Amino acid sequence: xxxxxxxxxxxxxxxxxxxxxxxxxxxxxxxxxxxxxxxxxxxxxxxxxxxxxxxxxxxxxxxxxxxxxxxxxxxxxxxxxxxxxxxxxxxxxxxxxxxxxxxxxxxxxxxxxxxxxxxxxxxxxxxxxxxxxxxxxxxxxxxxxxxxxxxxxxxxxxxxxxxxxxxxxxxxxxxxxxxxxxxxxxxxxxxxxxxxxxxxxxxxxxxxxxxxxxxxxxxxxxxxxxxxxxxxxxxxxxxxxxxxxxxxxxxxxxxxxxxxxxxxxxxxxxxxxxxxxxxxxxxxxxxxxxxxxxxxxxxxxxxxxxxxxxxxxxxxxxxxxxxxxxxxxxxxxxxxxxxxxxxxxxxxxxxxxxxxxxxxxxxxxxxxxxxxxxxxxxxxxxxxxxxxxxxxxxxxxxxxxxxxxxxxxxxxxxxxxxxxxxxxxxxxxxxxxxxxxxxxxxxxxxxxxxxxxxxxxxxxxxxxxxxxxxxxxxxxxxxxxxxxxxxxxxxxxxxxxxxxxxxxxxxxxxxxxxxxxxxxxxxxxxxxxxxxxxxxxxxxxxxxxxxxxxxxxxxxxxxxxxxxxxxxxxxxxxxxxxxxxxxxxxxxxxxxxxxxxxxxxxxxxxxxxxxxxxxxxxxxxxxxxxxxxxxxxxxxxxxxxxxxxxxxxxxxxxxxxxxxxxxxxxxxxxxxxxxxxxxxxxxxxxxxxxxxxxxxxxxxxxxxxxxxxxxxxxxxxxxxxxxxxxxxxxxxxxxxxxxxxxxxxxxxxxxxxxxxxxxxxxxxxxxxxxxxxxxxxxxxxxxxxxxxxxxxxxxxxxxxxxxxxxxxxxxxxxxxxxxxxxxxxxxxxxxxxxxxxxxxxxxxxxxxxxxxxxxxxxxxxxxxxxxxxxxxxxxxxxxxxxxxxxxxxxxxxxxxxxx
RNA sequence: AGGCCCAUAGCUCAGUUGGUUAGAGCGCUACGUUGACAUCGUAGAGGUCAGCGGUUCAAGUCCGCUUGGGCCUACCA
Numbered sequence: 011x012x013x014x015x016x017x018x019x020x021x022x023x024x025x026x027x028x029x030x031x032x033x034x035x036x037x038x039x040x041x042x043x044x045x046x047x048x049x050x051x052x053x054x055x056x057x058x059x060x061x062x063x064x065x066x067x068x069x070x071x072x073x074x075x076x077x078x079x080x081x082x083x084x085x086x087x088x089x090x091x092x093x094x095x096x097x098x099x100x101x102x103x104x105x106x107x108x109x110x111x112x113x114x115x116x117x118x119x120x121x122x123x124x125x126x127x128x129x130x131x132x133x134x135x136x137x138x139x140x141x142x143x144x145x146x147x148x149x150x151x152x153x154x155x156x157x158x159x160x161x162x163x164x165x166x167x168x169x170x171x172x173x174x175x176x177x178x179x180x181x182x183x184x185x186x187x188x189x190x191x192x193x194x195x196x197x198x199x200x201x202x203x204x205x206x207x208x209x210x211x212x213x214x215x216x217x218x219x220x221x222x223x224x225x226x227x228x229x230x231x232x233x234x235x236x237x238x239x240x241x242x243x244x245x246x247x248x249x250x251x252x253x254x255x256x257x258x259x260x261x262x263x264x265x266x267x268x269x270x271x272x273x274x275x276x277x278x279x280x281x282x283x284x285x286x287x288x289x290x291x292x293x294x295x296x297x298x299x300x301x302x303x304x305x306x307x308x309x310x311x312x313x314x315x316x317x318x319x320x321x322x323x324x325x326x327x328x329x330x331x332x333x334x335x336x337x338x339x340x341x342x343x344x345x346x347x348x349x350x351x352x353x354x355x356x357x358x359x360x361x362x363x364x365x366x367x368x369x370x371x372x373x374x375x376x377x378x379x380x381x382x383x384x385x386x387x388x389x390x391x392x393x394x395x396x397x398x399x400x401x402x403x404x405x406x407x408x409x410x411x412x413x414x415x416x417x418x419x420x421x422x423x424x425x426x427x428x429x430x431x432x433x434x435x436x437x438x439x440x441x442x443x444x445x446x447x448x449x450x451x452x453x454x455x456x457x458x459x460x461x462x463x464x465x466x467x468x469x470x471x472x473x474x475x476x477x478x479x480x481x482x483x484x485x486x487x488x489x490x491x492x493x494x495x496x497x498x499x500x501x502x503x504x505x506x507x508x509x510x511x512x513x514x515x516x517x518x519x520x521x522x523x524x525x526x527x528x529x530x531x532x533x534x535x536x537x538x539x540x541x542x543x544x545x546x547x548x549x550x551x552x553x554x555x556x557x558x559x560x561x562x563x564x565x566x567x568x569x570x571x572x573x574x575x576x577x578x579x580x581x582x583x584x585x586x587x588x589x590x591x592x593x594x595x596x597x598x599x600x601x602x603x604x605x606x607x608x609x610x611x612x613x614x615x616x617x618x619x620x621x622x623x624x625x626x627x628x629x630x631x632x633x634x635x636x637x638x639x640x641x642x643x644x645x646x647x648x649x650x651x652x653x654x655x656x657x658x659x660x661x662x663x664x665x666x667x668x669x670x671x672x673x674x675x676x677x678x679x680x681x682x683x684x685x686x687x688x689x690x691x692x693x694x695x696x697x698x699x700x701x702x703x704x705x706x707x708x709x710x711x712x713x714x715x716x717x718x719x720x721x722x723x724x725x726x727x728x729x730x731x732x733x734x735x736x737x738x739x740x741x742x743x744x745x746x747x748x749x750x751x752x753x754x755x756x757x758x759x760x761x762x763x764x765x766x767x768x769x770x771x772x773x774x775x776x777x778x779x780x781x782x783x784x785x786x787x788x789x790x791x792x793x794x795x796x797x798x799x800x801x802x803x804x805x806x807x808x809x810x811x812x813x814x815x816x817x818x819x820x821x822x823x824x825x826x827x828x829x830x831x832x833x834x835x836x837x838x839x840x841x842x843x844x845x846x847x848x849x850x851x852x853x854x855x856x857x858x859x860x861x862x863x864x865x866x867x868x869x870x871x872x873x874x875x876x877x878x879x880x881x882x883x884x885x886x887x888x889x890x891x892x893x894x895x896x897x898x899x900x901x902x903x904x905x906x907x908x909x
Numbered sequence: 910a911g912g913c914c915c916a917u918a919g920c921u922c923a924g925u926u927g928g929u930u931a932g933a934g935c936g937c938u939a940c941g942u943u944g945a946c947a948u949c950g951u952a953g954a955g956g957u958c959a960g961c962g963g964u965u966c967a968a969g970u971c972c973g974c975u976u977g978g979g980c981c982u983a984c985c986a
Contacts, residue, residue, distance in 0.1 A: 294984090294985090306986095518981095591915080608948045664922090690944095867929085
């Protein structure tokens with residue numbers, strides 16, 4: 011594997027460490043992302059401890075398949091897992107995000123088989139041993155890719171604890187689990203009907219069968235009734251698979267079907283073959299469907315298999331594991347592919363006059379999820395795991411809340427699936443996987459053991475052959491949360507991190523994987539494997555279409571990272587993760603969040619270039635003695651810190667990102683940085699502006715770090731005084747919390763009024779079609795005296811932000827353009843205040859709407875029921891709003907020159 | 910066949926226990942090169958919250974039905 015060397019020397023590194031280096035106006039994620047990832051890895055910041063004094067937090071990665079590269083779905087899930095891990099790590103938890111990969115049985119084997127095919131050979135040809143060597147080569151290569159891709163995304167995994175489902179430790183766990191379940195009688199070997207995939211040459215589990223609706227045909231076939239040769243009585247059965255009739259051994263009818271009452275005890279004669287088929291009565295027959303008579307093929311249909319057992323019917327295998335007709339199908343059909351056989355059987359039936367009619371028929375047919383062909387139900391000897399007792403535990407775990415599904419809309423599906431669970435066919439006729447720990451003696455006795463030696467000991471002979479089959483890949487995945495921590499040994503890791511905290515994965519593997527982990531976790535450890543499951547939606551393209559190679563709309567996370575930067579991609583994915591919804595990923599949106607990154611970059615650049623000498627990041631700041639803008643931004647910061655923590659607790663990544671975005675862009679950049687300018691430039695100095703600015707920036711970066719790890723580290727390192735927060739890295743700096751001492755409702759109200767006044771004045775300028783340079787005098791008359799005081803005090807800031815000549819608190823003079831916002835009456839006096847027709851029209855329209863609304867509000871506020879039943883704050887709010895509207899109405903009428 | 914979810918601005922989506930004027934991003938329009946940022950700034954237009962009915966003083970939010978879309982689970986030959 012070619013290793014791309016990253017320049018760790020030169021300007022990029024210097025930029026990352028030296029606070030006073032010139033910052034480029036354009037931010038360039040590529041210049042620092044990989045540098046930081048590498049440094050974090052070298053310093054082992056993400057290595058968790060066991061045992062640990064601190065509380066632990068643990069997430070197990072859903073191990074990506076070693077089949078190829080990561081897709082955007084992985085990027086989404088990795089982002090969320092990393093976000094949670096970084097957040098908890100900063101909160102002081104002993105946080106572990108354990109990485110790893112899955113051998114992915116069939117999927118990977120197919121890739122290598124395809125490779126062999128292109129080399130003109132096959133696995134049979136090179137043999138099991140050499141094939142497995144090739145498999146391991148493949149694994150090495152792709153495993154490296156996955157690590158690289160996770161690094162690109164900024165994943166803070168503890169790579170010292172990396173696991174692979176086929177490594178020694180996990181293989182031991184698999185054998186242990188198998189042996190225990192076998193000894194408990196839950197794993198058995200037997201001959202049953204299984205879902206067989208002829209192309210793959212293996213059995214698959216029910217979950218690997220995908221029902222597809224296909225347009226098929228319903229063939230009505232006449233069978234002669236035995237003894238009716240003279241009378242010529244015939245019955246008609248309906249089938250969608252005429253080729254299976256060659257294996258028929260009975261005809262079923264409903265016990266109470268009067269039409270066929272006379273057939274009880276009789277038999278039919280199978281056309282083309284001549285076999286005698288007894289009639290059996292079974293309630294499962296639907297009298298309404300077809301003719302009410304069903305041909306029974308016990309070895310090629312799951313229902314018929316059951317019925318065969320109930321009525322003790324023999325079965326005949328007419329279709330083999332290769333999907334071709336067997337010798338038992340008779341010389342005319344033996345060797346034919348099952349679909350060819352169907353054509354030929356139909357042809358022969360037609361020729362011989364047994365085909366009554368053919369109807370179009372839409373029905374569901376099970377297809378192999380992996381190979382796409384129709385599944386062939388076959389009787390075969392396989393290993394099965396009885397899940398019913400384990401399912402009961404998993405049901406209880408969700409009902410009792412020991413494991414919580416988020417969103418909980420999946421609870422019902424969980425309930426339904428687990429209450430109807432059937433035995434799990436766990437053996438696969440493959441080579442890539444955990445070989446089944448069962449050994450057979452020459453006389454066919456079976457010994458299940460941890461090793462060949464143990465089996466030999468039990469068998470009393472070492473002339474043993476191990477079962478050639480391997481386990482379903484999901485068997486090892488089912489043990490993942492504890493096998494990765496050293497189970498079956500009682501290791502410090504297991505004691506420290508188990509049960510884990512969260513499982514982040516897609517709902518598509520809820521049953522394949524999540525349910526099975528809960529079942530085995532409870533069974534083997536007595537505890538749920540994770541306390542919460544966050545189920546993500548499916549990442550779709552910008553039009554909401556599923557991504558698929560054939561549609562060509564697949565987005566590659568690696569490309570997205572190189573185009574927009576990992577931080578922008580992460581922010582986008584996190585902010586789109588709303589509960590229970592799929593995720594439409596639009597590159598425009600990623601570009602939007604890259605712009606956010608640029609905004610952060612430039613805000614930091616501005617702060618660093620303008621702060622006074624000696625200003626530093628402070629661990630804490632006493633708001634006493636600070637001016638209103640500083641007290642305001644600290645108060646806002648405290649609230650956003652509180653909200654972000656709250657939202658992350660409940661996995662509302664979208665909401666957390668939203669708060670961060672609006673705080674940084676809106677409160678901090680749009681308002682606070684602007685408000686800080688007069689102070690920073692010496693026009694109107696304020697106490698400790700530099701310290702506040704840096705401290706707010708520091709905390710904002712820390713709040714953002716779990717979502718945008720690279721950019722925040724890069725900038726944070728440049729803040730003077732950041733070492734006081736953490737000597738080395740933002741990754742380990744404390745995650746900001748609410749600071750109640752900073753919260754100040756009065757200042758927030760006052761500053762809210764100030765910003766709204768400024769916005770309103772800007773709007774008035776537009777409304778009055780005034781040039782941005784037109785000279786205005788602003789008069790303010792707030793209803794609340796405290797707000798008045800603040801506005802008075804901040805008049806220079808008002809002048810600066812609203813770009814007015816004068817700003818005064820006091821009565822609004824005659825002739826000024828009036829307005830009202832946030833309880834402040836505004837008067838804008840301008841020399842030429844004549845109103846244009848356009849403006850007049852706009853105001854008239856507004857007045858019209860306002861009149862209607864006032865009418866509605868008045869009606870409501872005079873409604874006795876409303877006054878009696880609505881909570882006080884709603885009524886008061888309504889009154890205040892009405893008063894405001896009336897004032898606005900008066901102002902509008904005055905402006906329009908109405909009485 | 911059963912179950913679940915969704916329908917809100919041109920697009921993609923928020924809207925937590927019903928409660929004051931339904932929000933964001935992108936896109937669009939106008940203006941703007943003001944001491945960090947044109948990956949920018951300021952302002953603006955744009956919504957009968959799919960439809961119908963019900964509960965309530967009050968419904969995007971709760972209930973029922975209809976329509977349209979998506980998904981999960983299923984052994985009707």
